[in-house]
Amino acid sequence: MSSHPSRRGLLGAAAALALAGPRAAFGFGAPTRVDVAELQLARGTLSRPNAWSRLLLETVQTTSVECTPRAVQLEPDDPELFAHPFAVLVGDGEFPSLGAAAREQLVRYLSYGGFLFVDDTSGVPDSPFDKSVRALIQDCFPTRPLTVLSAEHSVYRSFFLLREPVGRVALHRRLEGISLGSMHPLIYSQDDVSGALDRREDGLDLHACVPGGEIQRREAVKLAINLIMYALTSNYKHDQAHVRQLMQEGRLE
Template sequence: MTTLTRRRFLTALTGAAGLTLTAGLPGRALAFGEQNLVDIAELDLGDGTLSRPSAWKRLLYEMVQTTSVDTKVRSARVTPEDPALFEHPFLVLLGDGAFAPVSEEGIKQLSQFLAYGGFLFIDDTTGREDSGFDKSVRRMLTRLFPTRPLSFLPEEHSLFRSYFLLREYPGRVNRFPQPEGVSVGNLTPVVYSRNDVSGALMRDELGQPIHACVPGGEAQRREAVKVGINMLMYSLTANYKADQAHVKALMERGHLE
């Protein structure tokens, strides 16, 4: 397990690249408490679900490079019944096939997790209209939120401006223009993408992309990274960007109508 603080990132980066990016920047002490650093944990539902730690390491790396968020690269994988679930407020579920129904205990714990501040990002890596994973996801969400349907997120949703102003929402593919989500009040604890965002983020040991992004190539991958950052930032700030000050400033800049 490695703690990746901002300062360590910068030191490693500048050392490797021979640059002096940190010159003149304010010094910062070591962040205290690993538990408080932002990480990503995968939800393990057995067959049909996947694990792509390199995608999340990349996302956390991009997060540190781009935002003020301090992260910890930690490869965690939890089951719905595992109390450790509550140590990781940002949870991802990705897969390419149908998965077995979650146990009652798992549903109960997932419900608690989402009700008390946890966030679940679901990524269908097939990129297909008709996938077993999609059916399983919908079945699971119906059990988690019997009265709250999965629905497309509107254009004004904070997710699309939590850090970047997103006009499209691609992953490895760009087939589904809008993500879906389950909203409770003005918060959306579950976001569901079917464009294989994690596929666009995955890297090999040499740091090279594993999958090609279609049809947009590297430009599309760049947008997929922005989607990932927005997702993580939304989980941290929720509807912060819907606050009046932000809306007003963005409207003045012509980014919002």
């Protein structure tokens, strides 16, 4: 079909890159590359540095984004949080309310360009973690409730074209978020996306993905990469040039 782009059309320009040889450097050192900050609370949260390292490596291999494949653990009121514009809050249990300083910093972080991915790993509806997350968001953004992201949301097309979001489990198959300006700086999944990414030191996956197995894991990886890309490009994929082109090529309805 002529409506589909040729492989050279999509990546033709990149073909010349191979001839150009390796670049002299990748970013100006770690501080300018993308990494992950894991928010750690007194209880209820998890740290999965291997999951994020895997995501960042997958991102480097799949996209042109330069990443430092590491995760740093920070408390919400740590000013160092502002050195890491991509943060995650992962957990499976109830966590305590944030103090005023931490809450204020979290609001400022999200208001001025930070991005937070919240991942409920419990794999059950109405988990204690879910209740704590919703209470936290109510405290921080009382006028901006969590809403389900529509199928047209940029996060579903920021790099991969995704039909539905899944993680280690596929119970909810949805993402929620709060909007500030033109983007959603906080996105929430209840399907344990980080569980699909997490692995042991020897590289083997830690958790089985149910019910879809490795195909589901692949979709979870794609979703996680899209989250990184969305955090960087926000609603870029809703720019007219992209929408028009994707529709012309029949890849978007």
